[in-house]
Amino acid sequence: MAARKTTAKPNVSPEELTQYYRDMLLIRRFEEKAGQLYGMGLIGGFCHLYIGQEAVVVGLEAAAEEGDKRITSYRDHGHMLACGMDPNGVMAELTGREGGYSKGKGGSMHMFSREKHFYGGHGIVGAQVPLGAGLAFADKYKGNGRVTFTYFGDGAANQGQVYETFNMAALWELPVVFVIENNQYAMGTAMKRSTSTPDIYHRGNAFGIPGEMVDGMDVLAVKAAGEKAVKHCRAGKGPYILEIKTYRYRGHSMSDPAKYRTREEVSKMREERDPIDHVREMLVQGGHASEEDLKAIDKEIKAVVNASAEFARESPEPALDELWTDIYAEAAD
Amino acid sequence: MPTEILMPALSPTMEEGTLAKWLVKEGDTVTAGDVIAEIETDKATMEFEAVDEGVMGKILVTEGTQNVAVNTPIAVLVEEGEEVPDLARDQALAAQPAEPAAQPAAAAPEPAAPAKVEAARPEPDWPDGTKTKKQTVREALRDAMAEEMRRDGDVFLMGEEVAEYQGAYKISQGLLDEFGSKRVIDTPITEHGFTGIGVGAAFGGLRPIVEFMTFNFAMQAMDQIINSAAKTLYMSGGQMGCPIVFRGPSGAAARVGAQHSQDYAAWYAHIPGLKVAMPYSASDAKGLLKSAIRDPNPVIFLENEILYGRSFDVPMLEDFTVPLGKARIWREGSDVTIVSFGIGMTYALEAAEKLAEEGIEAEVIDLRCLRPIDTATVIASVQKTNRCVTVEEGWPVASIGNYISATLMQQAFDWLDAPVINVTGKDVPMPYAANLERHALVTTPEVIEAAKQVCYR
Known part of the structure; x- marks a missing residue:
């Protein structure tokens, strides 16, 4: 991976940088809290934490405009918080409560917000890729100039439907940014054991889709790459691929002991490449924030996360009637 | 010796077609492989090649003729210098080509294509007097x-x-x-x-x-x-x-x-x-x-x-719609209810006509939708007939018929005078051989037999 950059790029103001810090920290603290609640039995089933990958969604959200869409897999809490969904609603969905985004009927892997243009939250590896291209298809059909960020992992990159989608997205010049969040492990299988070539973004070449590799531990590098990709899509030039190299600190899900990698590998990444520490340094070294300022932000975030946990505990379980609702939509007319 | 050229079947389901264009005329010499006509099937316009050589003795079906049944003679090929035979029979056939029911003798009876049965229609979805x-x-x-x-x-x-x-x-x-x-x-x-x-x-x-x-x-x-x-x-x-x-x-x-x-x-x-x-x-x-x-x-x-x-x-209505989830009663009857949908209706309706000849009046219900499924109409019918046969092309295990049977057992048990029979496709992958395929599919005689069985006849 490229050496860490230590200075803010000129197009980022101290205020923006502070905002990225705040957004990434919210995801980190939220996920830590979710891990705690899981341990307490308040969250059930599968729970895939985003810790370590925060710069990816925060950097790309910084490149998005109002009305742009996003869709991802089951490791989705970070995406929801980054696009402005309410932490209370997300946490209450994790606990399966009425106040959750899906009224408790979706869970960790299945949350949505039409208001924030977040289209899920999909549990089948790779299935969100054609869905994301379909959202882009709808935008192109309507001619509204919107772009869809379609996130998937290095594991999903081996699904056949991804390449079926690349073909059609290129053929029909769909405004979609394919974001490959390469955290280097498809569940427990290291990329070199699952993937025939080291650079996944090269696979777009076969379809005439431009792509690039991005340092996913550097929020500014992600933002810059995202802006380039979005500009390409909005200009009507079709899809763009960003392979964003990142790292998840936790296991694949809460039940994964992560025996397939060494403790040293994880701690080296945390110590040397942590995306939040990186921004923190930039803020302090650039004289944009004092230690006190940052502490205040930490405290503020902690309060938001604690409140979401409180809300998620207090929110009642869905009424039993909810079992039978939302199976079919009623005709509007 | 004159050779008849027959209307070809150019798709798996083609029963008739349009003779769109002749590319040869009477007196022309043709060799095997020459494209002699264009034939429009239900799917496409196909070129039709000669398989024998000779002289076009007589064209029996003029171009532009629609609904020419497969295997109808459309032309006669003669050898060089040979007389064109008397073709009165063939000309008669050519003069009335639009009768798909009048299949040539060469064609085996095809269970997938029975005579059309559209006589009874007690519950149309449009008002009386609609064109x-x-x-x-x-x-x-x-x-x-x-x-x-x-x-x-x-x-x-x-x-x-x-x-x-x-x-x-x-x-x-x-x-x-x-x-x-x-x-x-x-x-x-x-x-x-x-x-x-x-x-x-x-x-x-x-x-x-x-x-x-x-x-x-x-x-x-x-x-x-x-x-x-x-x-x-x-x-x-x-x-x-x-x-x-x-x-x-x-x-x-x-x-x-x-x-x-x-x-x-x-x-x-x-x-x-x-x-x-x-x-x-x-x-x-x-x-x-x-x-x-x-x-x-x-x-x-x-x-x-x-x-x-x-x-x-x-x-002919400006905006004709049929609601999803509502069955249609095609034929009223008091002796047995036959429930089907899709192509199964072909067998159900044909069986009902034949049963009527034997004095069994079947009520035939087309489910039209399988989800939501209109079991209420089926139950109401069975409360009248007390007997039920289901007909579907699909396999027997976990079939639509199974669901109808279970529903009737739970909700109309006291009205049933006989166990419900599910007539289905056979529990095998579909074979290719014509005779085996015919047996794998539902047949009208099977529906008739099942109806008689539930009527104890």
């Missing part, structure tokens, strides 16, 4: 799509060969011309991918019609249909509706083997979140498809290749 016109199921489906596309700019059609080829089965004929390539979209052969794109477009606010060339190929896309289209509304707590229609032929065509001959009614009917329609008649095909396109939910629309070319009365 009707004869229309094929194929035309009715196209009209339904065209009308809905005119009505709503968000409706579009995507699938393999739907645009420039005009539809593999000609269902989308003319739509590209009227609506253009933005709304009638040829996809690559990539069911998993384009189904996902269709579902995503529906989440994004459009109303896609996704055509599967046949539903056999939709198995590649099963995950997107069930996990993405059917379940997302529920998983999103009601936020993420998916108004989409998946349509195409399902079930056996003719002689296309196991991978291309499968009835998917029971498969899709199993899934909460989907609606499933399976029309028999042209009016239902039209009215149900229009309702399906307007429905805010994913609808599986199962058509049948053999029914595409059948004609029925279709009401």
Whole structure:
């Protein structure tokens, strides 16, 4: 991976940088809290934490405009918080409560917000890729100039439907940014054991889709790459691929002991490449924030996360009637 | 010796066709392999080659003649210098070519193509006095799509060969011309991918019609249909509706083997979140498809290749729709209820006519939709007849008939005078051999036999 950059790029103001810090920290603290609640039995089933990958969604959200869409897999809490969904609603969905985004009927892997243009939250590896291209298809059909960020992992990159989608997205010049969040492990299988070539973004070449590799531990590098990709899509030039190299600190899900990698590998990444520490340094070294300022932000975030946990505990379980609702939509007319 | 040239079968389900054009005239010398005519099938215009050599002695069917039955002599080939024989018999045939029921003796009785039975129609879906016109199921489906596309700019059609080829089965004929390539979209052969794109477009606010060339190929896309289209509304707590229609032929065509001959009614009917329609008649095909396109939910629309070319009365109404989830009583009767849907109705109605000759009056119900399924109409009928036979082309295990039987046992037990019999396709992959295929499918005699059995006759 490229050496860490230590200075803010000129197009980022101290205020923006502070905002990225705040957004990434919210995801980190939220996920830590979710891990705690899981341990307490308040969250059930599968729970895939985003810790370590925060710069990816925060950097790309910084490149998005109002009305742009996003869709991802089951490791989705970070995406929801980054696009402005309410932490209370997300946490209450994790606990399966009425106040959750899906009224408790979706869970960790299945949350949505039409208001924030977040289209899920999909549990089948790779299935969100054609869905994301379909959202882009709808935008192109309507001619509204919107772009869809379609996130998937290095594991999903081996699904056949991804390449079926690349073909059609290129053929029909769909405004979609394919974001490959390469955290280097498809569940427990290291990329070199699952993937025939080291650079996944090269696979777009076969379809005439431009792509690039991005340092996913550097929020500014992600933002810059995202802006380039979005500009390409909005200009009507079709899809763009960003392979964003990142790292998840936790296991694949809460039940994964992560025996397939060494403790040293994880701690080296945390110590040397942590995306939040990186921004923190930039803020302090650039004289944009004092230690006190940052502490205040930490405290503020902690309060938001604690409140979401409180809300998620207090929110009642869905009424039993909810079992039978939302199976079919009623005709509007 | 003169050789008769017969009207060829140029597709697995072709029973008749149009002799579009002769490319030779009487007196011309032809050699084997020469293209001598253009013949329009239900799917395409095909070139027809001579298999023998000789001189065109007599053209028996003039160009432009429609509904020429397969195996009808269309010309006579003679040897050089040979007299053209007396062709009175053949000319008589050529003069009335539009009688598909009058199959030439050479053709074996075909269970997939029984005589049309359209006599009884006690519950039409249109008011008395409405004018009707004869229309094929194929035309009715196209009209339904065209009308809905005119009505709503968000409706579009995507699938393999739907645009420039005009539809593999000609269902989308003319739509590209009227609506253009933005709304009638040829996809690559990539069911998993384009189904996902269709579902995503529906989440994004459009109303896609996704055509599967046949539903056999939709198995590649099963995950997107069930996990993405059917379940997302529920998983999103009601936020993420998916108004989409998946349509195409399902079930056996003719002689296309196991991978291309499968009835998917029971498969899709199993899934909460989907609606499933399976029309028999042209009016239902039209009215149900229009309702399906307007429905805010994913609808599986199962058509049948053999029914595409059948004609029925279709009401000439500006906006004719049939609600999803309501059965139609085709024939009233008091002795036994026969419940079917899709092509199964062909056997059910034919059996009912034959049973009537033996004094058994069958009530024939077309379910039309399998989810929601109108069990109320079936129960009401069985409360009158006290006996029930179900008819479907699909396999017997976990079939629609099983569900009807269980429902009757639970809700009409006291009215039943005999166990319900499920007449189904045989529990085997579809064989290719003509005789084996005939036995694998439902037959009218089996329906008659089952009806007699529940009547203890």
